Amino acid sequence: MSPARAEARAAPAATRMARPxxxxxxxxxxxxxxxxxxxxxxxxxxxxxxxxxxVGVMAVAIALPLGLGLALANLQRLSGSLQESREIGVFxxxxxxxxxxxxxxxxxxxxxxxxxxxxxxxxxxxxEFRQLSGLGDAAAxxxxxxxxxxxxxxxxxxxxxxxxxxxxxxxxxxxxxHDADWRRRLAAWLGFGKTLALVLASVLGLGVLLVVGxxxxxxxxxRREEIAVLQQLGATDGFIRRPFIYLGAWxxxxxxxxxxxxxxxxxAMLRPSLAALAGSYGSxxxxxxxEPLLAxxxxxxxxxxxxxxxxxxSGHHLRQTRPTDL
Amino acid sequence: MPLLKFDNVSKSYPGGQAALSxxxxxxxxxxxxxxxxxxxxxxxxxxxxxxLSERPSRGTVLVADRNLRQVRGRQVALHRRQVxxxxxxxxxxxxxxxxxxxxxxxxxxxxPGAEVGKRVRSMLDKVGLAARxxxxxxxxxxxxxxxVGIARALVAQPLLLLADEPTGNLDPTLAGEIMQLxxxxxxxxxxxxxxxxxxxxxxxxxxxxLVLDHGxxxxxxxxxELAA
Numbered sequence: 001m002s003p004a005r006a007e008a009r010a011a012p013a014a015t016r017m018a019r020p021x022x023x024x025x026x027x028x029x030x031x032x033x034x035x036x037x038x039x040x041x042x043x044x045x046x047x048x049x050x051x052x053x054x055v056g057v058m059a060v061a062i063a064l065p066l067g068l069g070l071a072l073a074n075l076q077r078l079s080g081s082l083q084e085s086r087e088i089g090v091f092x093x094x095x096x097x098x099x100x101x102x103x104x105x106x107x108x109x110x111x112x113x114x115x116x117x118x119x120x121x122x123x124x125x126x127x128e129f130r131q132l133s134g135l136g137d138a139a140a141x142x143x144x145x146x147x148x149x150x151x152x153x154x155x156x157x158x159x160x161x162x163x164x165x166x167x168x169x170x171x172x173x174x175x176x177x178h179d180a181d182w183r184r185r186l187a188a189w190l191g192f193g194k195t196l197a198l199v200l201a202s203v204l205g206l207g208v209l210l211v212v213g214x215x216x217x218x219x220x221x222x223r224r225e226e227i228a229v230l231q232q233l234g235a236t237d238g239f240i241r242r243p244f245i246y247l248g249a250w251x252x253x254x255x256x257x258x259x260x261x262x263x264x265x266x267x268a269m270l271r272p273s274l275a276a277l278a279g280s281y282g283s284x285x286x287x288x289x290x291e292p293l294l295a296x297x298x299x300x301x302x303x304x305x306x307x308x309x310x311x312x313x314s315g316h317h318l319r320q321t322r323p324t325d326l
Numbered sequence: 327m328p329l330l331k332f333d334n335v336s337k338s339y340p341g342g343q344a345a346l347s348x349x350x351x352x353x354x355x356x357x358x359x360x361x362x363x364x365x366x367x368x369x370x371x372x373x374x375x376x377x378l379s380e381r382p383s384r385g386t387v388l389v390a391d392r393n394l395r396q397v398r399g400r401q402v403a404l405h406r407r408q409v410x411x412x413x414x415x416x417x418x419x420x421x422x423x424x425x426x427x428x429x430x431x432x433x434x435x436x437x438p439g440a441e442v443g444k445r446v447r448s449m450l451d452k453v454g455l456a457a458r459x460x461x462x463x464x465x466x467x468x469x470x471x472x473x474v475g476i477a478r479a480l481v482a483q484p485l486l487l488l489a490d491e492p493t494g495n496l497d498p499t500l501a502g503e504i505m506q507l508x509x510x511x512x513x514x515x516x517x518x519x520x521x522x523x524x525x526x527x528x529x530x531x532x533x534x535x536l537v538l539d540h541g542x543x544x545x546x547x548x549x550x551e552l553a554a
Binding site: 024025027028029031035205225226228229230231232233234235236237239 | 339377379403404405406407408411418419431433434435436437438439469477478
């Protein structure tokens with residue numbers, strides 16, 4: 001036996017392939033992930049039409065609840081000032097003169113449950129009417145000022161319902177305007193809308209998960225032989241799964257980006273007509289899209305859902321193809 | 327200590343007849359031997375048991391003193407990395423280059439990229455395919471594809487090389503070249519087990535031969551006996 005052969009016999013062949021050190025293993029791990037990342041991106045763009053369809057379906061499923069959520073956020077912003085405004089409008093009887101009105105205002109300012117009282121005299125009311133209504137000429141024809149004095153009372157705390165009731169009972173008061181019920185209903189509707197958006201997001205999120213899972217399942221089917229070869233060569237489940245999981249993540253990321261694009265497009269289409277509508281009410285209200293942080297979180301969540309769908313689908317396939325006794 | 331040991335190994339399938347019956351033999355490190363027999367004799371089943379594609383119904387298979395019955399889960403993958411396999415139908419990944427195909431076992435083993443490049447090119451040089459590393463397998467002849475398969479099986483320097491009818495599609499000259507390549511592995515300490523029904527080739531190589539018939543070991547012929 002030659003010395004070389006004797007040496008080879010003494011050391012099993014496998015030990016000749018020296019086990020790499022910690023840093024080298026880390027580099028190898030990084031290389032494997034980089035390889036899977038790039039190769040899965042290659043597969044993602046390899047069939048553009050199929051990819052477009054899948055990403056399109058996922059994007060719509062993501063955009064629907066997100067769009068509803070954004071619409072609610074805008075509605076809440078619009079109604080925010082109404083929600084926060086707790087002012088009580090107190091219309092005094094027309095026979096109540098300025099001095100009586102001022103005395104009442106002073107009395108109310110002294111109450112512990114009142115934060116502020118603003119008195120608007122009939123003259124101020126008429127001037128405002130002329131300015132805002134565009135009916136200044138018609139108002140000039142009136143022989144007397146028919147408007148009453150009005151007190152704008154801001155309660156110190158709570159929604160001011162009790163205060164409004166007490167004011168309504170006073171003899172100087174003709175009418176108290178206090179829309180607490182309306183505000184409560186609006187708050188309830190907004191709450192319901194938020195819950196609906198959450199339920200929709202959950203259901204459609206499950207849909208996204210299933211779409212990714214099915215897409216990856218088909219991809220696995222196309223690469224069944226390759227997987228079998230990798231298994232024969234000693235690849236672990238993690239090694240085999242990795243490119244599919246990256247593929248699912250790419251689908252999720254692309255769908256999240258496409259959903260944001262869809263919403264931006266919808267926003268751009270709605271913005272001019274909404275601005276015109278708001279303008280007709282003297283409001284400068286404008287639609288707001290998702291904040292950068294929310295957009296970033298959405299992309300992250302969509303990527304995670306894609307990753308999870310692919311992880312589940314590839315795991316199922318590997319369990320199915322593994323002989324039960326191995 | 328033998329590298330591979332079969333101890334009274336039997337394999338039968340549910341409802342079918344026994345594929346292997348009470349098989350016992352041992353293979354030393356660096357030894358090359360043939361397993362021969364007619365179709366259905368149990369050659370492929372024997373290789374599957376060593377590669378852990380299947381498990382024996384009875385008996386013990388030891389590889390490097392490790393009982394394969396106790397190898398489970400992730401350990402199965404690690405065991406397969408120590409056993410190179412050459413198939414008659416090559417089983418190459420047709421969408422990947424020759425280089426990528428040969429690099430697979432090293433990537434699976436977690437070898438750094440630079441080292442992978444060196445080893446793959448060295449192995450391709452040994453099998454005479456250094457100039458074809460960028461080619462896709464479908465651009466190669468059958469013989470070249472077989473050499474890619476062999477390079478892939480050997481690049482991670484396995485303890486044991488299993489070859490299932492590796493020369494089935496090749497002309498005699500090419501078959502001889504591949505056998506010489508296998509024989510050269512003995513010098514590296516890699517044991518080679520070749521399943522073949524090509525008796526002429528088996529005789530020409532003058533290596534130890536296990537003869538199977540209906541799953542039973544009918545003969546264990548030493549090289550000297552063949553020479554005689």
